[in-house]
Amino acid sequence: MNTREWRPFGLVLLLASLAGGCQTERSPSAAPPSPAPGAQRAFQVRGVVQEVRAADRSVRVTHEEIPGYMAAMTMPFDVQDPAELDGLSPGDRIAFRLNVTETEGWIDQVKVLESGLMHFQPAVTPGARRARDVEELAEGDLLPDYPFISEQGRRVRLSEYRGQALGLTFIYTRCPYPTFCPRQSRQFVQVCRILAQQAGAPDNWRLLSITFDPAFDTPARLQQYGRGYGQDPSRWSFLTGELIDIDAITEQFGMFFGRDGQGFSHNVRTVVVDATGRIQRIFVGNDWTAEEVAAELVKGAAQR
Numbered sequence: 691m692n693t694r695e696w697r698p699f700g701l702v703l704l705l706a707s708l709a710g711g712c713q714t715e716r717s718p719s720a721a722p723p724s725p726a727p728g729a730q731r732a733f734q735v736r737g738v739v740q741e742v743r744a745a746d747r748s749v750r751v752t753h754e755e756i757p758g759y760m761a762a763m764t765m766p767f768d769v770q771d772p773a774e775l776d777g778l779s780p781g782d783r784i785a786f787r788l789n790v791t792e793t794e795g796w797i798d799q800v801k802v803l804e805s806g807l808m809h810f811q812p813a814v815t816p817g818a819r820r821a822r823d824v825e826e827l828a829e830g831d832l833l834p835d836y837p838f839i840s841e842q843g844r845r846v847r848l849s850e851y852r853g854q855a856l857g858l859t860f861i862y863t864r865c866p867y868p869t870f871c872p873r874q875s876r877q878f879v880q881v882c883r884i885l886a887q888q889a890g891a892p893d894n895w896r897l898l899s900i901t902f903d904p905a906f907d908t909p910a911r912l913q914q915y916g917r918g919y920g921q922d923p924s925r926w927s928f929l930t931g932e933l934i935d936i937d938a939i940t941e942q943f944g945m946f947f948g949r950d951g952q953g954f955s956h957n958v959r960t961v962v963v964d965a966t967g968r969i970q971r972i973f974v975g976n977d978w979t980a981e982e983v984a985a986e987l988v989k990g991a992a993q994r
Contacts (some may be wrong), residue, residue, distance in 0.1 A: 691705065733759060733788045736803070740764060749775055749797075758787065761868050767797045768869075768923055774800045781806050793876070795866050827942045829846045829972060833963045834922050836939050838900065838929035841912035846929070849967070855895040855990030856963040857881060860940055860956075862903035863915040870958065873976050875899065875919050877960075880980030882925055885987065892991035894965060897926040902940060943972060963992035 702836075737753030743766075748895045752764040769787070771774060774797070778784070783804040785796045827834075833856075835849040859878065865871030878897050901907035907915075912928035921928070940946070943959045960973040962983060970990045973983070 729791065731790050733973065734785070735788050736783070736785050739778055739780050739782045739784060741780060742775055744772060744775050747772050749778060751784070765867065767795070769798065769800070770796050771798065774798055779805070782866055790868060793873070795868050808921040824938045824942050826944060827969055829969050831969050833967050833969060834939065834942065836931070836935045838931040838935070839909055841909050841916055841928040842923065843909045852967050853894060854963050855892070855897070855965050855987045857897045857987055858900060858963065859960040860900050860902055860945060860959060861889060861908050862901050863911055864903065869976065874958065874960065877978070877980050877983070878926060879919055881984050881987070882922065883981055888984070892988060894991045895987045898929055899926070900929045900936065900939070902936050904933055904936060935942070944974070962986040964993040966993050
């Protein structure tokens with residue numbers, strides 16, 4: 691299951707205006723509990739269709755709160771049977787079953803309850819906040835030097851990592867859906883394992899997971915989350931900081947995030963920066979593999 695690029699109605703414009711190694715993998719204690727390996731949970735959910743992508747076997751839905759699992763928010767869901775999307779249109783109010791395992795999620799049993807609520811708009815309340823005027827970054831550009839705070843409470847700047855190849859991704863620890871933030875973190879676990887076991891692998895590389903929920907994801911919370919993934923702090927850091935800086939760097943990589951209810955609507959980016967501080971590769975969505983990112987880090991570490 692792949693997370694693809696989605697831009698919710700009105701959200702992008704709103705945000706623009708506001709603008710060794712990791713050797714063990716466990717379910718993070720700071721995040722909602724995951725099913726046991728192989729286990730499957732199912733939830734009955736209602737929501738309103740925002741966009742249908744039949745070719746991708748996915749539909750974007752503004753859904754109600756799912757008690758005990760997920761806050762009300764707007765997000766894409768995959769279907770295993772493309773026939774589930776037949777007849778769906780933006781504005782349709784639907785009921786469906788959400789199926790979740792430790793690593794996957796999909797919906798089925800989709801039923802239209804009411805058609806054509808075309809004037810419906812999701813209630814997105816990110817709150818007023820300062821925003822910088824920033825330009826989108828591209829491969830080959832120099833990584834901006836933003837300040838952050840590590841999970842150990844240490845103030846750092848991105849320039850401090852010059853000389854190391856960096857893998858960056860963006861998460862929030864309360865994200866429950868297995869193919870979004872949890873997948874990004876699981877993949878970073880695998881990157882650590884690959885490079886730790888690879889003969890002749892370079893030593894000058896590091897992974898950075900940056901939260902976009904700084905009000906909740908304190909250094910202590912991030913440290914707890916990292917331990918849940920068997921984090922080696924010498925190789926993998928979790929960073930928080932001022933929202934104005936987080937807004938700026940995420941926007942520069944073409945990312946958006948905003949609150950729907952108590953959760954976030956967001957897309958996904960993973961970035962590799964070479965040892966000279968230049969952006970080497972931007973992965974859109976979660977199609978990337980741990981092997982791809984590990985190979986990019988090896989390549990980036992050799993740049994001088």
